[in-house]
Amino acid sequence: MCYNRRINGGCLLMKRNEQKIENTWKTEDIFKDEAAFLACLDTCKELGNELCAYDGKLDDASNLLSFLKGYEKLTCLLDDCLGYSSLLSDQDTADAHHQELKGKANALAVEVFTKLSFSDVQIMQIENLESFYASEPILERYRVYLEEVCRLKEHVLSQAEEKLMASSSLMQDTPYSIFGMLNNADLKFEDAIDSKGNKHALTTGTFIHMLEQEDEVLRESAYRNFYAGYGSMIHTLAACLNGQTNQLKFNSTARKYASSLECAVDANNVSPRVYEQLIETVHKNIHVLHKYMRVRKEVMKKEKLHMYDLYVPMVNECNVPVSFEQAKEDVLHSIQLYGTEYAKVYERGLNSRWIDVYENEGKRSGAYSSGQRVHPFVLMNFADSLDTEFTLAHEMGHAMHSYMSTKYQAPLDRHYKIFVAEVASTCNEALLMDYLRKQNSDPKFQAYLINHFMEQFRTTLFRQCMFAEFEKIINEKTANNEVLTSDTLNQIYADLNKFYYGEDVIVDDEISMEWARIPHFYMNFYVYQYATGFSAAMALSQKLLHGTQADIEAYLSFLKGGCTKSPVELLRMAGVDMASPKPIEDAIELFDSLIDEFESIMK
Missing domain, CATH: 1.10.1370.20 (Oligoendopeptidase f, C-terminal domain)
Structure with missing residues (x-):
């Protein structure tokens, strides 16, 4: 593999369509194609509208059970839509169409959950929830979820206020959005110079790698130039962080913390x-x-x-x-003490396209695990190094946690804190x-x-x-x-x-x-x-x-x-x-x- 993030070399990254299929994640495991994704979005919208009919009716055990069954189905389908579109977006952030799909899914999620914001308030108003379990025993399936909703009772506002708070979520993301645009798109850095006078492109992605080099001249140059870039926008970035802390202050005050x-x-x-x-x-x-x-x-x-x-x-x-094949062998050996069930699923994940392995143009940097219902997905930018071998172990640890929780818990209880x-x-x-x-x-x-x-x-x-x-x-x-x-x-x-x-x-x-x-x-x-x-x-x-x-x-x-x-x-x-x-x-x-x-x- 050839990476433009290496100090020496100068090779260009491959394009997304140049990746070998076996090194990419299989998003078809969630939806077979875009048409199926769009159809699911329509289903989510319809289901959200249907659930709005329960507004004001959750004080009845039968209605509460019916609502929770529908809500559970809705969250599962929305998870699929959000996960699918996010994976497509992250595999090539320059793909405008995939960004549009992600935007549609995110916008629908905000719309639906804003409409359904009445539910938490009305669940908290139920005076004797224990009697509901007696009259509708299937409600026991949702006990953990209901207890978590009620745990926050003293910090929940009126129904109208909760709807207003929910609709403000995109606005409250503004400080982070501005930071992200500055940090990922607008901020530019002077090239770093090594001890031989060679220039090296300095970015947020290459910075730490340069600090790992033995060439002290290069390290110092990268360090000084990197923070000179941030220094050029330091007042704007301070305003962003000031906005973020005030946003949290507003929320904590409104919710009586x-x-x-x-x-x-x-x-x-x-x-x-x-x-x-x-x-x-x-x-x-x-x-x-x-x-x-x-x-x-x-x-x-x-x-x-x-x-x-x-x-x-x-x-x-x-x-x-360290090759990816060697890394797979090492991490698989290292987890055998967990036993047969864990090890077999882990091996399947390594070899069944759960993982998007290598970097390409436009791919999101870093690494993460996304715990989808069908199975987890892992984003890597594997660089044939010990560091990225440990990153593989790390992200597969997340993936297996998600897999085990999803297998053994109900959908509303599967997401660990x-x-x-x-x-x-x-x-x-x-x-x-x-x-x-x-x-x-x-x-x-x-x-x-x-x-x-x-x-x-x-x-x-x-x-x-x-x-x-x-x-x-x-x-x-x-x-x-x-x-x-x-x-x-x-x-x-x-x-x-x-x-x-x-x-x-x-x-x-x-x-x-x-x-x-x-x-x-x-x-x-x-x-x-x-x-x-x-x-x-x-x-x-x-x-x-x-x-x-x-x-x-x-x-x-x-x-x-x-x-x-x-x-x-x-x-x-x-x-x-x-x-x-x-x-x-x-x-x-x-x-x-x-x-x-x-x-x-x-x-």
Whole structure:
């Protein structure tokens, strides 16, 4: 394969129609063709209109049951439409027709759910829901869904107000939409220059790859030019983020929450205490990250580390290409401990076009798993590297979580909460790490893998926690009616970097603008879940690798659980208690031991 994201080479990406069919996902598994998709959209619209007839009639058990049956069918069909059109859009974002299909599906979803916004309000007004289960026993199928609706009762508005809130959803996406257009389309960067004077095209997609290169001149040039680009629009980007925090403030106030944080985490039935506890625990153990920075500085033979030094692999001798076929073999071997059912489905997913493997012109960057009803789909931009092998393990972990939840739960209960979403994916990365380490005992190879693992701790536990703390601070300022200017945001971000990275790292003017490029800050207290999910995954992976068959069965029950319990309860059932700081403490202790092992090998 040839990728224009590589520093050396200059090969152009293939076009979408040049991809081998076996390396693309099989969207026909959802709809055989576009005509079937459009017909389903029409069905969804008709069904939505039919369900509007239940407005004002949900205080009757029979009517409620009929409505929920129709609503369940509608959500299933809409999931199919949204998923199908999104996959087509992402495989080539330059395809205007597929963008149009996605727009139609999204617009219909907003239209339908706005019309049906009466349902939650009227369900909450049912005085004795338990009696409904007695008179219509089939309603038990919907108990979890109904309990989740009623859980939010004190934060739901009148029927007219809820309809107004629902219709404002597209408008409330405006700050993120503006950020996306600036970040993905309008923002341009000066080329980076390497030590030989060669120019390299700098984009949001090539930036981190350039920071991973041994050529320090190239790294620094990429770093300076990248943030110079953001600096040219820093006031506009500050206004976008200020708009986002005010949007969340509006919603939290309207829904009678004590804070924006409480409003955001309550959507996943998580206490704000879990969020605060993460930050507190990381603060108490920040010396371990400082220790890692000291070791990195010594291995790289630097007096001080710059921010553009943090992504360079400290061990390069083992950085060999990994083919997709080899990666499939490795990840499949790594998950055998889950048992026959899991392994057979996993293998089918690897070989039955669940995965869109390679990059092409216009394809969405990064990677994700989309948990469709028929089976999950995985977007990859596989680059014949160890990093993308771990990405494959990660996304297939998501995919199998979705598969198991969909198989074992009712349609309205199959979607697990975001709080637990990163657990299965990261757990499978840990299993792959263990498998690879057992295949080769060469000290340099071990150091190479440990380097990769330590970077996961830095970027997923500590860095995401720093992001979470930044979000908490800026939303508190918005709550106090303070305007988030670029100077204010830069200062907050610089101070956090100084605390997290310690005295061995130079915090310069450029890194103070990093907040401006992070899309997750438009997702309302989302990033902390990477850190908590990573911590839970580290604890559970150790149980899976070193525990009993009962530990494995408990974990599989968690994967099958969907949203039938709160996220904290589901994880407790799997064997880890995220209401306690212990999983975070244990993860940091593991990080500390990896630093010691790495330092010992490198001496």
